[in-house]
Amino acid sequence: ENVVHQQLLVYATLDTVYKTNSIDDEYQHLLCANDFVPSRVTKLSTLQENSTIRFTLINGNLPVAVQVFTILNDEEYSIEFHCKHEITIERLRQIACKLLNVKSEFYQLTIDDVILDDNEMSLDAIDPDSTNIQLHLVCKAVMNSLITYENKTITLPCNKETLVSSVLDQACSSFCITREETCVYTLYALDADQTQIDSAMTVNDICGLFPEKQTKIPLLMKKNRVLKKH
Known part of the structure; x- marks a missing residue:
């Protein structure tokens, strides 16, 4: 495999990576952690596990667009990423919390005001045909x-x-x-x-x-x- 190492400012967005490498998102996308494609506006700092962020260049995109909305300090935020139908609720929650920079232990996902508390359930079980899912991330801390x-x-x-x-x-x-x-x-x-x-x-x-x-x-x-x- 061909591996390219690049140094970028931590407050840069994924858009910088696309532009630096002349990636046309009509045809190719950057896969993160082998299971989701973050949007181009995603801050690189939210994807960091350590000093290195690893992406895999894939042809096309993953089939399901997921939007997650939440309220933090009285302000509404949203993030978007693509994934597969087989992804679990637990993994969706982990990704959403990571991109929104919050502690996953204090949050849960809802869809149409219904709490998604079965962590092993996949997106397939919610709607096997949907290519666009809207979720809310709700704080459960007391x-x-x-x-x-x-x-x-x-x-x-x-x-x-x-x-x-x-x-x-x-x-x-x-x-x-x-x-x-x-x-x-x-x-x-x-x-x-x-x-x-x-x-x-x-x-x-x-x-x-x-x-x-x-x-x-x-x-x-x-x-x-x-x-x-x-």
């Missing part, structure tokens, strides 16, 4: 972290076992923050004492800082510079 950073607040789903380090990683990703060695980001509970939160703590530990039971946990994220030792 707890949320409300994180404020530089006068902007986002909502991230969580549960009592969620690690603070995971909340922090997701917050940095949602705020489009690139981690630097010269900076460290810290969370503070917006309780009476504005307590600094250790990254090894869990959400349940944070709940203990508040006098009443919390389902929406207010947190503040701060950026601190790290002084280098000479």
